[in-house]
Amino acid sequence: MPVNTINGYNFEVDAEGFFEDREQWSEELARELAALIDIEVTDEHLKVLRFARDDQAQTGSTPTLNRMNKVGGFVVADLFSLFPGKPAKKIAWLAGLKKPTSCV
Numbered sequence: 001m002p003v004n005t006i007n008g009y010n011f012e013v014d015a016e017g018f019f020e021d022r023e024q025w026s027e028e029l030a031r032e033l034a035a036l037i038d039i040e041v042t043d044e045h046l047k048v049l050r051f052a053r054d055d056q057a058q059t060g061s062t063p064t065l066n067r068m069n070k071v072g073g074f075v076v077a078d079l080f081s082l083f084p085g086k087p088a089k090k091i092a093w094l095a096g097l098k099k100p101t102s103c104v
C-alpha cells in the first residue's frame with residue numbers, strides 16, 4: 001500500500017490516492033492537501049469535511065452529493081463552488097475518506 005508524505009504528514013492511500021485509514025487524517029493535513037489543488041480551506045469547507053467524516057463514521061459509506069444535500073442540508077451548487085470540478089471526489093479526498101461509490 002503506497003504511503004504519501006506531505007510536510008511531515010504520512011498517510012496510506014489506495015491506487016487512486018484516497019486514504020486507506022481515516023484515522024491518519026487531520027484538519028491540518030486537509031489544509032495541506034487543499035493547497036495542492038488550489039483550494040484555500042475556510043470554515044465553510046471545514047463544515048462540509050466534518051459532515052462527510054461524521055456521516056461516514058455513522059453509515060460506513062462516504063456520502064454522495066445527494067446525501068450531503070438531503071441529510072447535511074448543503075446546497076449542491078455551493079458544494080461545486082467550494083470544491084470546483086468534481087466536488088464529491090474532492091470532499092472525500094480532503095476529508096480523508098474513500099472515494100464515493102457513485103464516482104467513476
